[in-house]
Amino acid sequence: MTNGVDVGLLKTLKRVAATLKLADVPFVLGGSFAVYAHGGHSGDHDVDFLIRERDVDGALEALVAAGFTAERPPEDWLVKVYDEHGHMVDLIHRPIETPVTDETLSGGVIRPVDAIQMPCLSATNLMVHKLLSYSQHYCDFARGLPLARSLREQIDWDQVRKETAASPYAEAFLVLLDRLEVVPQKEPSS
Structure with missing residues (x-):
């Protein structure tokens, strides 16, 4: 190693x-x-x-x-x-x-x-792939957190949100990142 x-x-x-x-x-x-x-x-x-x-x-x-x-x-x-x-x-x-x-x-x-x-x-596509891999059969957020934390500045979070919008597992992970203050949640449009 x-x-x-x-x-x-x-x-x-x-x-x-x-x-x-x-x-x-x-x-x-x-x-x-x-x-x-x-x-x-x-x-x-x-x-x-x-x-x-x-x-x-x-x-x-x-x-x-x-x-x-x-x-x-x-x-x-x-x-x-x-x-x-x-x-x-x-x-x-x-x-x-x-x-x-x-x-x-x-x-x-x-x-x-x-x-x-x-x-x-790209870091953005790596995050998208990780989030879209989550399902009812596999949802290990502990494996996604180090990726999000270590590459957060390289990730286009708006693009991640857009490409994963249909996934409730991705949505939950993004809320977790917001609560952990890793990445701020996008503010709703008025």
């Missing part, structure tokens, strides 16, 4: 990013390592890359050729690869039930991740 980050998993992330770049598979880094790339607090049990569904086969082909083992799990929104040490990488093509599009990929922010420049989900 270096600075709270699993060095082995970080090396795996770099190998996957380099392989995808060489194979001309567009991607953005998501999840906890994107939070890390933005300078935020994150946990790291796996690596998440977002790719378009049409690029899944090409990505798997390139990664298998580079020594990874591929898996197509029953969930139909991602595929997985593992390196020789068992480090897992998720290649997600439909996060929060929304397909990854050219717009998703072009909205990435270039950040250095252990000396490799790569596109990462």
Whole structure:
């Protein structure tokens, strides 16, 4: 572990990013390592890359050729690869039930991740994805609080509110952030 980050998993992330770049598979880094790339607090049990569904086969082909083992799990929104040490990488093509599009990929922010420049989900999109992942089956606000606190200045909170307006779980989380004085609640329009 270096600075709270699993060095082995970080090396795996770099190998996957380099392989995808060489194979001309567009991607953005998501999840906890994107939070890390933005300078935020994150946990790291796996690596998440977002790719378009049409690029899944090409990505798997390139990664298998580079020594990874591929898996197509029953969930139909991602595929997985593992390196020789068992480090897992998720290649997600439909996060929060929304397909990854050219717009998703072009909205990435270039950040250095252990000396490799790569596109990462913006802090705003990371927060939107976290809030839209909350449901009656999963609603662990304790995992969203460090993200909100550590990246709050980089997040467009008006955009987060707009994109998560239909979710009562997101609304509750935003009220919690207001009550904790992390982010002020938007004042109602007169």
